[in-house]
Amino acid sequence: MALTSEPLTSITLTPRTGAEVKISREALLSGSHSQALRALLVARGVLVVRDLHLTDAEQRGFARTMGDLRLGTVKKEGDEGLQKVTLDETENPDYARFFFGSQLWHMDGTYEEVPPFATILTPRVLSNTGGDTEFTNNYAAYEDLPDSEKPFLDTLLVAHSMQAALFPAKPDCSPEEFALWCGYPVRRHPLVWRHKSGRKSLVLSTSASHIIGMHPTESRDLLNRLMAHATAPQYIYRHKWRMGDMLMWDNTGTMHRVLPFDARSGRRLHRFTLNGEEPVTATL
Numbered sequence: 001m002a003l004t005s006e007p008l009t010s011i012t013l014t015p016r017t018g019a020e021v022k023i024s025r026e027a028l029l030s031g032s033h034s035q036a037l038r039a040l041l042v043a044r045g046v047l048v049v050r051d052l053h054l055t056d057a058e059q060r061g062f063a064r065t066m067g068d069l070r071l072g073t074v075k076k077e078g079d080e081g082l083q084k085v086t087l088d089e090t091e092n093p094d095y096a097r098f099f100f101g102s103q104l105w106h107m108d109g110t111y112e113e114v115p116p117f118a119t120i121l122t123p124r125v126l127s128n129t130g131g132d133t134e135f136t137n138n139y140a141a142y143e144d145l146p147d148s149e150k151p152f153l154d155t156l157l158v159a160h161s162m163q164a165a166l167f168p169a170k171p172d173c174s175p176e177e178f179a180l181w182c183g184y185p186v187r188r189h190p191l192v193w194r195h196k197s198g199r200k201s202l203v204l205s206t207s208a209s210h211i212i213g214m215h216p217t218e219s220r221d222l223l224n225r226l227m228a229h230a231t232a233p234q235y236i237y238r239h240k241w242r243m244g245d246m247l248m249w250d251n252t253g254t255m256h257r258v259l260p261f262d263a264r265s266g267r268r269l270h271r272f273t274l275n276g277e278e279p280v281t282a283t284l
Contacts, residue, residue, distance in 0.1 A: 008033045010040060010047075017137040017254075018237035019044040025052055031065035037248075038066060041118060042197070045137045045254045046237055046247065053244040054122055056082055060272055063120050066248075067274035070116065085121070086268040101166045104206040105136070105231055105255045110160040111187050111207070114276035120248045123241045125268040130261030133239045138201040139253045141230035142192060150200075156191040157212040158203065158223075165207035188212060189280040191226075193252065196278050201253045203280055204230050230255065241269075252276070 008027075010019040019040055027033060028049065041047050054062070060081055063069050069081045089096040109115035121133075145153070162184035167173065173181075189203050191211070204227055211219040238259075239247060249256060261267055 008036050008040075010044075012044075013046070013048070014234075014237045016140045016235050017044065017135055018046040018048065018239075020048045020050065023049060025054075025058075028052070029058060029062055029065075034065045041248060041250050042253065045139070046135045046239070046249045048239065049246045050242065051244045052122075052246050054246055056270060059120060059122055059246070059270065062246075063272040063274060066120070067117055067277070070273040070275050072273075081272045083271045083273070084124075084268055085271050086125075086266070087263050088266060088268065091268060098166065101169045101206070102256075102258050103260060104165070104169050105204070105227065105257045106165060106207060107203070107205040107255055108251050108273075109276070110165075110189065110203070110205050111162065111185055112276070113187070114279045116251045116273045117276050118248055118250050118252075118274045120246065120272045120274075121269050122246050123243055123269050125266045126241050126243065127261035127265035127267045130259055131241065131265075131267050132259045133241070133247070134257055134259065135237045135239070135249055136230050136235045136255045137237075137253065138204060138230055138255060139199055141204075141226075141232075141235050142200050142202045145229070150192075154190075154192045154194075154200075156214075157188050158191050159186050159188055159209045159212060160205065160207040161186045161209045162207070164209035165205065168206060193280050195252065195281075202226060202230055204255060252278075 009022045011022070012019055021037070023033065037047065056078070060069065063081065071081050072083065084092045085099065086092055087096055087099055107115060108119065162181040163178060166181050167178070191203055193201050193203050195201065208223050210216060211222060
């Protein structure tokens, strides 16, 4: 596709999080603005483009202009990189049973050494009620902490586990379900991510089980306090989905969650994920 010189403009959605990008389909898919879009994504955490109505092939093509596409398990031609975000197990039999956990604040890939860089999402079926998606800015949340506290937080390591992520969303789980969650690896990450850019962000998620080496009571109190701080209203952008939207978020510097919706609605979004580009690195 030919490159285009069409200018890129954006509108701030909230003071700390999110930007709506004004760009044509041709300019977006050409890749002409990929570097500018990446810079804006990291600066704002979330980018929204309205009224695109992308096909899966177009969404995949755009993703490849922005980074290294995560292919996953390809079951049939044309599905490369596609994940269907839905509670309907007929649409996504491998992962739908875990998606109830997405209603709690989380980062994706906290069980990986190198979490995904970004995710690109478009709606295919929406619920008549609920189903908005909220995002926080974990860069801004870290930057606003007292300077006196940051050196201590920079030294902490946090254990992340599947049972920590899912049990709060389903406390009435069966012993078999809990055993399945416990079978996933526990990953240790710094509480504070020093990115290759030099900026720092909090590595927070419901998957955060405990702080290594800290008394459990103190650990839970600190994680709860930081989560409450990072999800305060001034850091949140709430996206109300419309058909035709494309939304992209920087997974390395944000958290997200979906708000409750009717599980019978068939709500389904199509997702393409970009592989991570740097490990979570301690500042020591």
